[in-house]
Amino acid sequence: MAKLSIARLSAYARPEAHLTKQTSHGAIVTLVGASLAIFLFLNELGYFWKLHRVTKMSVDLERRHDLNINMDMVFSAVPCAVLSMDILDVSGTMESDVNFARGMNMHKHRLDSKGKQIGKAEYLTPQSQQMIQDGMGGGMMNINIPQAMKHLTEMEDEEGHHEGCRLKGNMVVKRVAGRIHLSVHQHQIFMMMPQLMGSHHIPRVLNMSHHIHEVSFGPHYPGMVNPLDGFERIIVRGKQYEAFKYFIKVVPTEYYSRLGRVTETHQYSVTEYSSPIPADSPLVASVDIMYDISPIVVTVNDRPPSFLHFLVRMCAVIGGVFAVTRMTDRWVHWIVGKVVK
Known part of the structure; x- marks a missing residue:
């Protein structure tokens, strides 16, 4: 009786075998349905x-770490000894590749006139400047004269062979608005020492033609796009020289992989601007990368x-x-x- 009572709860009544009939059109419908x-x-x-991929935006309320910048650029007409790199930000920090800068892991590789690398070793910029703190919040610039003269000799030699330079590496900067200044403005050091120049001369380089292999802020994640990667600006001989500026808005990004792993990185948008430099102008050619941090954080989620x-x-x-x-x-x-x- 108990078994019969449970059977009444079944929603799938089974007809007797002699009451069922299989047809050919029923088989066709069954195969199509299967x-x-x-x-x-x-x-x-x-x-x-x-x-x-699900993307959402929200206000960034976290106190995040320093900003990591990856760079790989080629300057076809600027020798490594002539090329100078400065980092400045709104907090007052000023770092350079010739003043023992901390957090600047940048490497220079000399290129010949055809764009091929000269040797395997990187070019080491002579450390001719060092900021000495006076213990009262101030400081003074110490000039290493032998290193400065060595630097000047290398400038003349590389400029005479029409060399180029590849600048590659990464740097850690404060998480505030700042500027990366790529130029030849370090020559001003020698302007302050005319009595030491002797027969040397300061090469004047105005052609800042460049090819950007990479400019990124943090690690890469699948599908990430860096707008400046592969970008180039070439100045043909006989044309007017230009100074280039890139205004970048850096957006904090959190990427969640399919396995739930979190990668903190940054995306960015960029606006380009260039201004002409007359050949007789005292202005110095440069490439400036101005960056600012967005208060919005983007979350990219790839979890299924x-x-x-x-x-x-x-x-x-x-x-x-x-x-x-x-x-x-x-x-x-x-x-x-x-x-x-």
Whole structure:
């Protein structure tokens, strides 16, 4: 009796075998329905495994670490001894590649007139400047004269061979608005020492043609786009020289991988501006990269939907196919019956 009571709860009544009848049109409907179910199942499975990128923006309320900048640029007409790099920010920090700067892990490689690297070793800029603190919040610049003269000799030699320079590496800067100044302005040091110049002369380089292999702020994640990567500006001989400026808005970004790992990095947008430099002008050619930090943080999430959500969709697909197939079979059976009669 207990077994009979439980059987009454079944929603799937089983007819006796002698009361069922299999037809050829029913088999065709069944095969079509099974094929449709398999197709939809594979489609849902592919949708579950493929990339599901969800991006959202919010106000950045966290106190984040320092900013890491990656750079890889080629200057085809500026020798490594002539090329100078400064980092300045609104907090008053000023670092250079000739003053023992901390956090500046930049490397220079000499290039010949055809753009091929000269040797395997990097070029080391003579350390001719060093800021000495006086213990009262101030400081004075100490000039190493032998290193300065060595630097001047290398400038003349590389400029005479029409060399170029590849600047590659990374630097850690404060998380405030700042500027990366690529120029030849360090020659002003020698302007202050005319009595030491002797027969030397300061090369005047105005052609700041450059090719940007990479400018990024932090690690890379799949699908990330850096607008300046692959960008170049070439000044043909005989044309007017220009100073280049890039205004960059850096946006903090948090990337969540499919496995839930978090990568903190930055995206950015850029605006370009250039100004002409007459050949007789006292202005110095330069490439300036001005960056500022956005107060908005972008969250990029590549995690797929939950497995439970996947099971719900599977049940809906399979159940819907069988329901439609059963209804189709009834209609086909009714139509066939009418035609036979």
